[in-house]
Amino acid sequence: MLIEAQDISVAIGGRLVLDGESVRCKPGIMTALVGASGSGKTTLLHCLGLLLPVDKGSIMIDGNDVTRYSIAARRRFWRDHAAFVLQDYGIIDEESVAFNVTMEASILGRRVSGNKEQMKQSLEQTGLKGREHELAGHLSGGEKQRLALARAIYKNADVLFVDEPTASLDAANRRKVIELLTDFAVRGRTVIVSTHDSEMIGACSAMHQVGSKARNIN
Numbered sequence: 001m002l003i004e005a006q007d008i009s010v011a012i013g014g015r016l017v018l019d020g021e022s023v024r025c026k027p028g029i030m031t032a033l034v035g036a037s038g039s040g041k042t043t044l045l046h047c048l049g050l051l052l053p054v055d056k057g058s059i060m061i062d063g064n065d066v067t068r069y070s071i072a073a074r075r076r077f078w079r080d081h082a083a084f085v086l087q088d089y090g091i092i093d094e095e096s097v098a099f100n101v102t103m104e105a106s107i108l109g110r111r112v113s114g115n116k117e118q119m120k121q122s123l124e125q126t127g128l129k130g131r132e133h134e135l136a137g138h139l140s141g142g143e144k145q146r147l148a149l150a151r152a153i154y155k156n157a158d159v160l161f162v163d164e165p166t167a168s169l170d171a172a173n174r175r176k177v178i179e180l181l182t183d184f185a186v187r188g189r190t191v192i193v194s195t196h197d198s199e200m201i202g203a204c205s206a207m208h209q210v211g212s213k214a215r216n217i218n
């Protein structure tokens with residue numbers, strides 16, 4: 001899927017956080033959103049993922065203007081096409097690692113349904129092999145980050161929105177995550193990554209510098 005922001009601006013609490021950003025994120029390519037801390041990388045990522053409305057400009061998906069999508073249409077996009085690895089990881093601490101990957105449970109509660117082989121494979125790919133029965137709340141920050149990535153891999157979505165995917169990882173796991181994301185893009189997916197990490201940036205084929213034009217509009 002081709003995701004484009006055209007001249008978008010976003011104000012939060014009276015501050016212009018994004019000021020006329022334009023970026024094209026193509027399928028088969030990993031695009032890095034880079035910039036100083038506070039420049040608006042996360043905000044731009046959220047706008048591209050339809051998690052945050054824009055005040056000006058438009059968001060296009062495969063040439064369709066989705067800027068004013070209803071909540072139902074956005075939900076369809078999230079359900080059918082998108083996977084997110086965001087800064088809070090979205091992990092449900094009270095559930096098992098396995099449940100957090102598949103997000104599917106039997107009606108009776110704790111028994112996890114979904115494709116078990118694929119679930120195990122995505123855990124193996126993220127260095128969490130054999131951990132499926134553990135309580136997710138017991139994982140470390142870096143392990144939760146990899147669990148969130150395992151969920152995204154399991155979903156095999158068309159577009160992957162990833163915020164600082166290597167922030168809490170050691171060198172070996174960072175390399176593993178970069179390889180996984182690169183592989184996702186190589187398989188024709190659109191991968192959009194907000195990052196400070198030079199190794200991660202080096203693995204991206206496209207880069208967008210998020211502007212530092214934020215100013216007070218009060």
Ligand SMILES: Nc1ncnc2c1ncn2[C@@H]1O[C@H](COP(=O)(O)OP(=O)(O)OP(=O)(O)O)[C@@H](O)[C@H]1O
Nearest residue numbers: 012013017035036037038039040041042043044194
């Ligand atoms: N919900 C919010 N309420 C108030 N201010 C916000 C909110 N979200 C973002 N901002 C502000 O918008 C600016 C950009 O934030 P954002 O998180 O997008 O930056 P970033 O480039 O991702 O930063 P970092 O690299 O430090 O994660 C910051 O000044 C931040 O304080």
